[in-house]
Amino acid sequence: MSKAIVLYMHVHQPYRVRHYTIFDAGKTHDYFDAPYDDRTSNERIVHKVAEKSYLPTNTRLLELLRDHPEFKLSLSITGTVLEQLEKWSPEALRSFQELTATGRVEIVAETYHHSLAFFYSREEFEAQVAMHREKVQELFGQTPQVFRNTELAYNNDLAYWADKAGYKGILAEGWDKVLGWRSPNFVYRPAYTDNIRLLMKNYKLSDDIAFRFGDQNWSEWPLTADKFSHWLNNTGDATNFNLFMDYETFGEHQWSETGIFDFLKHLPDQWLKTPGNSFMTVSEVIDSNEAKDVVDVPQTITWADTERDLSAWLGNGMQTSAITALYDMQTDILNTGDLGLIDDWRKLQTSDHFYYMCTKWFNDGDIHAYFSPYENPYDAFIAFMNAYHDMKFRLAEKGVTV
Amino acid sequence: MLGWELPPHNSGGLGVACYHLCKALARKDIDIEFILPYTAEHNIDFMRINAAHPQDVQTVLKAGIAYDSFKYVKHSGEVESIDLFGQTAIYEEAAARIAGQTEFDVIHAHDWLTCRAALRAQEVSGKPLVVHLHSIEADRAGKAFGGNPFVRDIEELAVHMADRVIAVSEHTKQGIIREYGVPADKIEVVHNSLNIDDMQPLDDDNAYKYIAAMKAQGYRVVVNVGRLTVQKGVPNLIKAAQHVVARHPKTLFLIVGSGEQDFELIEQAASLGIAKNVIFTGFLRGKRWRDAFAIADLYVMPSISEPFGITPLEAIGYGTPALISKQSGVSEVLHNFLRVDFWDVNEMANQITAVMENDSLRDELQTNAYRELQRLSWANSADKLINIYDQQRSGVYA
Numbered sequence: 199m200s201k202a203i204v205l206y207m208h209v210h211q212p213y214r215v216r217h218y219t220i221f222d223a224g225k226t227h228d229y230f231d232a233p234y235d236d237r238t239s240n241e242r243i244v245h246k247v248a249e250k251s252y253l254p255t256n257t258r259l260l261e262l263l264r265d266h267p268e269f270k271l272s273l274s275i276t277g278t279v280l281e282q283l284e285k286w287s288p289e290a291l292r293s294f295q296e297l298t299a300t301g302r303v304e305i306v307a308e309t310y311h312h313s314l315a316f317f318y319s320r321e322e323f324e325a326q327v328a329m330h331r332e333k334v335q336e337l338f339g340q341t342p343q344v345f346r347n348t349e350l351a352y353n354n355d356l357a358y359w360a361d362k363a364g365y366k367g368i369l370a371e372g373w374d375k376v377l378g379w380r381s382p383n384f385v386y387r388p389a390y391t392d393n394i395r396l397l398m399k400n401y402k403l404s405d406d407i408a409f410r411f412g413d414q415n416w417s418e419w420p421l422t423a424d425k426f427s428h429w430l431n432n433t434g435d436a437t438n439f440n441l442f443m444d445y446e447t448f449g450e451h452q453w454s455e456t457g458i459f460d461f462l463k464h465l466p467d468q469w470l471k472t473p474g475n476s477f478m479t480v481s482e483v484i485d486s487n488e489a490k491d492v493v494d495v496p497q498t499i500t501w502a503d504t505e506r507d508l509s510a511w512l513g514n515g516m517q518t519s520a521i522t523a524l525y526d527m528q529t530d531i532l533n534t535g536d537l538g539l540i541d542d543w544r545k546l547q548t549s550d551h552f553y554y555m556c557t558k559w560f561n562d563g564d565i566h567a568y569f570s571p572y573e574n575p576y577d578a579f580i581a582f583m584n585a586y587h588d589m590k591f592r593l594a595e596k597g598v599t600v
Numbered sequence: 601m602l603g604w605e606l607p608p609h610n611s612g613g614l615g616v617a618c619y620h621l622c623k624a625l626a627r628k629d630i631d632i633e634f635i636l637p638y639t640a641e642h643n644i645d646f647m648r649i650n651a652a653h654p655q656d657v658q659t660v661l662k663a664g665i666a667y668d669s670f671k672y673v674k675h676s677g678e679v680e681s682i683d684l685f686g687q688t689a690i691y692e693e694a695a696a697r698i699a700g701q702t703e704f705d706v707i708h709a710h711d712w713l714t715c716r717a718a719l720r721a722q723e724v725s726g727k728p729l730v731v732h733l734h735s736i737e738a739d740r741a742g743k744a745f746g747g748n749p750f751v752r753d754i755e756e757l758a759v760h761m762a763d764r765v766i767a768v769s770e771h772t773k774q775g776i777i778r779e780y781g782v783p784a785d786k787i788e789v790v791h792n793s794l795n796i797d798d799m800q801p802l803d804d805d806n807a808y809k810y811i812a813a814m815k816a817q818g819y820r821v822v823v824n825v826g827r828l829t830v831q832k833g834v835p836n837l838i839k840a841a842q843h844v845v846a847r848h849p850k851t852l853f854l855i856v857g858s859g860e861q862d863f864e865l866i867e868q869a870a871s872l873g874i875a876k877n878v879i880f881t882g883f884l885r886g887k888r889w890r891d892a893f894a895i896a897d898l899y900v901m902p903s904i905s906e907p908f909g910i911t912p913l914e915a916i917g918y919g920t921p922a923l924i925s926k927q928s929g930v931s932e933v934l935h936n937f938l939r940v941d942f943w944d945v946n947e948m949a950n951q952i953t954a955v956m957e958n959d960s961l962r963d964e965l966q967t968n969a970y971r972e973l974q975r976l977s978w979a980n981s982a983d984k985l986i987n988i989y990d991q992q993r994s995g996v997y998a
Binding site for chain 2: 219220221514515516518519520557573574575576577579580583584587
């Protein structure tokens with residue numbers, strides 16, 4: 199039986215809101231322009247991530263693509279990170295372009311602003327998906343065929359939409375409560391759809407790399423490419439191993455010192471030793487396999503936390519009041535036709551802003567804390583709401599009653 | 601145990617902390633003789649309370665609420681007023697006499713006021729001395745290396761002569777190291793605490809009718825409870841209030857307490873044009889004190905340097921989340937506070953405004969803070985103290 203590794207990595211950086219106070223509102227509109235040495239400086243973070251992750255990882259990926267004609271992978275890259283790379287790290291952007299130039303790196307569709315717009319405004323959601331498609335066409339010369347929603351937030355409605363929009367595939371978390379006895383290692387069809395196929399993340403194998411790799415207390419530490427390939431070969435009935443993770447796993451979440459780059463370097467060698475084994479992009483695996491079964495997901499699932507729901511973004515009153523306030527402005531904002539104002543409004547939709555307001559992490563371990571540039575979720579909320587107040591101020595300046 | 605005050609005759613947090621610590625210790629079968637500098641009824645049954653005063657005196661009365669003078673009523677009926685330093689000297693003589701006549705294992709002394717007495721008791725009895733600092737002079741003066749040099753001398757001598765020093769927070773421990781050069785490993789941090797179940801319950805009828813009516817009109821309320829002294833940093837809160845009111849006119853500031861800055865603060869509020877928004881209640885106890893916490897949307901403790909600061913915990917216990925200065929020890933025991941540097945008036949105003957404008961921020965902060973508060977207990981503080989007593993008695997540091 200032939201088996202494929204489907205490696206898919208997600209590249210994203212938000213425009214973090216600086217320490218923007220109520221006294222800035224109505225005076226300056228530079229929510230996203232923190233001083234360079236500040237924790238919320240987007241420019242500094244892009245420099246750091248490019249140096250620690252994007253550049254070294256892309257160098258290795260390019261070597262792998264050169265050395266192994268069978269090696270393939272898929273990437274999703276948000277519009278907000280592409281913009282920031284254009285401004286602050288053109289060399290990192292070029293390195294991504296060199297990857298796609300090999301013809302073996304597929305770009306996955308998503309919202310330009312890494313937003314949760316699907317759940318608040320279908321019109322805005324579609325606008326952002328279109329923006330992303332154009333950006334990808336412009337920078338990479340590809341038109342994405344497979345869709346992933348922000349945070350892998352997925353339900354039947356989304357699959358229905360993606361099917362009608364003409365995507366051949368869609369990505370979701372391979373959550374046990376949805377899969378039941380079934381394995382994530384096959385291609386599925388979403389309920390109530392005709393043509394589209396569903397790829398579900400094998401979270402156990404993915405998290406072995408993304409979260410546990412450098413953990414010396416983990417019973418499987420150290421994880422070698424040899425051992426990992428062995429696990430996959432010994433998995434009886436399977437056609438595809440969906441390894442979905444944040445791109446920043448390489449070099450940022452798992453530092454170079456953990457040996458993560460060596461793992462990546464040796465994985466194709468070890469995996470391809472066994473005849474029939476391959477690497478496939480998300481489109482290829484869908485083209486090569488029949489749907490094994492229909493998967494019904496009436497509730498929304500994501501790839502986050504133990505709950506696998508949206509509670510990390512919309513789980514408390516601050517989060518829901520902030521996002522509701524933001525989408526309530528939609529008509530007024532779009533009616534102004536002011537591109538700067540619309541752009542700022544969209545940047546505020548990025549899901550990370552709501553993630554920073556999550557209060558679960560005071561009890562829930564430190565995974566959220568690690569990804570927040572704010573001292574606490576309340577500071578994140580205050581800065582965001584002050585930016586929101588300034589958006590209202592700008593609307594009022596244009597004569598809109600707010 | 602040597603202490604300067606106990607509720608209900610306390611001027612602030614010191615008496616409250618001593619009361620709860622002793623109660624928690626007594627529940628763990630520690631036998632306490634508490635020596636006070638005055639005579640009064642306390643309704644306390646878990647320990648013996650003894651007034652340290654000269655033998656010819658019948659009653660010692662506290663004349664004021666803060667660190668004020670004392671009145672001595674002699675058997676002859678004669679009344680004499682004595683100032684604070686005179687009082688510490690009399691307390692010292694009496695404590696030394698009691699120490700010579702009583703059986704005990706450890707001397708535990710609270711704050712500089714009892715330190716001279718503690719050192720004499722140590723000398724007379726040869727028993728180990730634990731000095732427990734709830735604040736240091738530099739904190740009270742609001743300035744590093746500042747304060748009254750006589751008080752500093754007493755504190756310095758005491759922390760060096762003590763067998764063990766207890767600080768109410770890491771913040772205070774660092775202060776003791778900085779001010780007096782005591783080795784860090786001689787100082788143990790025992791945080792103050794709060795037993796939620798011991799709090800006097802609220803009733804349905806809040807005492808602040810006017811404020812409740814204003815809230816119904818869309819007003820939001822900030823409260824501060826504390827002595828109005830330099831250390832507490834209230835002038836910065838009033839400055840921030842001006843900015844907040846400019847943004848959010850429907851804001852009321854309720855200032856509960858009294859102290860040497862009384863008039864200064866009233867004048868400040870008036871000259872900033874926010875007299876209508878700032879309400880001064882004076883010193884309060886009981887229901888009015890509790891209801892002040894309860895009626896507010898945000899408690900603010902802007903202290904310049906706060907060794908611990910228990911009021912934010914009380915506020916959370918009564919349903920109101922807190923903004924505290926980063927220069928406070930209480931920030932070590934709970935995560936869910938808003939935090940600001942005491943001098944950063946703009947940021948203080950920014951955060952207050954955010955709470956005034958967003959009930960969701962207030963509610964989320966309170967929910968999480970209350971959850972954390974439920975885990976606190978004076979029993980944990982008592983366990984640490986008992987461990988220290990055992991070390992002192994046995995000489996073994998476990």
